[in-house]
Amino acid sequence: MSMDKEMQDSFAMFYGMSQSLKGLVEPVDMEDEERVRKAKQVFLNKANRDTAINLEACVRCGLCAEACQFYIASEDPKYTPIAKLDLMKRVYQRELSPFRWLHRIFTPDITIGDLREFQPKVFDECTMCGRCSMICPMGIDIAEMVHTSREAMVEAGLMPSELDYMCREQDGEGTIFGANEELLNFRLNDLKEKHGVEIFVDKPGSDVMMLTSGLDIHLFTDALLGTIRTLDHLKVNWTLCSHAFEAANFGLLAGSDKTQKHITMRIVDAATEMGVKTVLTPECGHTYPAMRWAAAEISGKPLPFEVMTVSEFFGRQVMEGKLKLKKIPGDKVVTLHDPCKVGRHGGVFDEPRAIIKELGLKLNETESNRELNFCCGGGAGNFLVQSAAPVRKLGFQTKMKEVNKTGAEALLVSCGSCRLNFEAGKLNTGDTIQVDSIAALVGENLPD
Ligand code: SF4
Ligand code: SF4
The missing domain is CATH 1.20.1050 (Glutathione S-transferase Yfyf (Class Pi); Chain A, domain 2)
Incomplete structure (x- = not known):
């Protein structure tokens, strides 16, 4: 089902509201030295054996860059995933590594300038989709460490104001x-x-x-x-x-x-x-x-x-024969977006596909699917962050290139944020594919 008039109006209102959060909360007032101290403390508190192995293991093969939606669309080395961990690595090297005595001579300590420079790298330019972590031959969990870097930014009072607003609303109201x-x-x-x-x-x-x-x-x-x-x-x-x-x-x-x-x-x-x-x-x-x-x-x-x-x-109910659905007529061809957190991180792949089959739809998979599915471009809250808009566009481009190749009439999703991001991306690029919720399709096609 495409968006009806009522939903289109709601979308316009909601999308407008979601893009107007910047500057609604006062920036966090903190001395620069305090910001640096707090950020470093997070890196140190979160450091463990896995972090050390992850930070030491990189062989600089560059495969993580080729896995990232933003690098693929731009070929700009600034989107290289492992480079996002540079601050964390420097803190680790200077404070915890076996060669810290040497690093204290040659590796510069992090500064407020570094924190401000890295803020967009770990927020706007990374959706923590985990595709790079999946591809890395050394098994380095880059997305998880980007999350730690976000935590460091939050402690340093450098969270993007849109996300700060959302956190304060959730904490307060x-x-x-x-x-x-x-x-x-x-x-x-x-x-x-x-x-x-x-x-x-x-x-x-x-x-x-x-x-x-x-x-x-x-x-x-x-x-x-x-x-x-x-x-x-x-x-x-x-x-x-x-x-x-x-x-x-x-x-x-x-x-x-x-x-x-x-x-x-x-x-x-x-x-x-x-x-x-x-x-x-x-x-x-x-x-x-x-x-x-x-x-x-x-x-x-x-x-x-x-x-x-x-x-x-619902997919499990279908797979166990407990949920029958009406077939959607017309040999409709669809494709499926596996949301990163449900698919790559959660392993939920067969269930939505069972639903699609039960609905009588023909599934044309995107070239990268299941564990390697591309992010919608706006995950991890980035769909709200104004300064992330150009980067979101790059991610959307990477995704839509594969979606359009499938020749599908509709793109099925099981994540509202992905759906919002697809609808917003369509507004910006003129893509016209119908984006449907799997839960909605199931509910609309229950047997009488
Ligand atoms: S894929 Fe892994 S080993 Fe290769 S450059 Fe990226 S982080 Fe380093
Ligand atoms: S987690 Fe996703 S968006 Fe972030 S660097 Fe890795 S591939 Fe790129």
């Missing part, structure tokens, strides 16, 4: 783009009235706690509706939680430990208190690793529930 309980209820009642779905909020004894996101509440209501319809159809004993429904975690995206913990524990505590067996994450890519792996680490113990994302949950 607990919302994303003002999508609070009142707005959630408004949206749910609207879906109930228009589509006759059954809605459950704070239902005791539920098996599944479903999360949603500000993006779906404001804009991609078809994905929210599709998820609810399908859960109702499958007779899943589900509920939303009125005080822990937001899945997005800008702490994880921006590198703010404090925000990440706060948002994560709100969900973990609510799900634990309700005694659910499963937490179902919506079409929101980064929520998957945030809840599936990082949440247990933050809690300090195994989670008392399993975590699944919606395309994974």
Whole structure:
């Protein structure tokens, strides 16, 4: 289903709002020496045996550059992934490496100028997609260390103001783009009235706690509706939680430990208190690793529930023969975007493909798919950062080159941020491919 008029209007409004966050919060006031000290402290605190091996292991083969969406589109060496770790490496070499006595003579200490120079390298110019980490023959996890570098920037008060705004909103109000309980209820009642779905909020004894996101509440209501319809159809004993429904975690995206913990524990505590067996994450890519792996680490113990994302949950039902779908007529050819955090990081590949097959659609894969799928270009919160716009365009170019080669009529996605980025990219480039939510397609094609 392409965007109808109502969704197009919502998109224009939402996209405008999402691109107007710059400068809404006061920059962090801090002495330069303090910024440098705090950034170095993060690098030192996070350093462990793996970091040391990663930072020592590079053989300068250059393969990571050839894996990166931004380098591929521009051939500009400034996008070389491993170079993003230079600050971290210098701190490691001077403070921790076996040859630190030598490095203290020849390797310059990091300065405030270095921090400011590297801020765009680890925010605007990297979506932490992990493709370079996948390709590196030495197994260096560049994306993970870029995340550490973001944490260092956050501590130094140098987070891009758009992400700072989002973190402060999540820390303060607990919302994303003002999508609070009142707005959630408004949206749910609207879906109930228009589509006759059954809605459950704070239902005791539920098996599944479903999360949603500000993006779906404001804009991609078809994905929210599709998820609810399908859960109702499958007779899943589900509920939303009125005080822990937001899945997005800008702490994880921006590198703010404090925000990440706060948002994560709100969900973990609510799900634990309700005694659910499963937490179902919506079409929101980064929520998957945030809840599936990082949440247990933050809690300090195994989670008392399993975590699944919606395309994974529905796909498994299809694979087990429990969910039948109507065939979409017309021999429609589609292609699939595997969101980095759900696919490359999470290994959810077969499930969305099972759904596509069940819908009777012909899947033409992009040349790079599954683990090697390209990012949409706007991941890790970069779709909000104004200064990242030219770089996003490069990533989008790399992605769309492969998408267009498939000859598909529609691009299917299971991440709202990717979907937003594709729609925004289309506005800028004139690409016309229809972008569809997998959850929405499932919900629209349930048997009568
Ligand atoms: S691919 Fe790995 S070993 Fe090669 S340059 Fe990049 S980080 Fe170094
Ligand atoms: S955007 Fe992806 S491939 Fe490029 S440096 Fe970042 S993690 Fe690596």
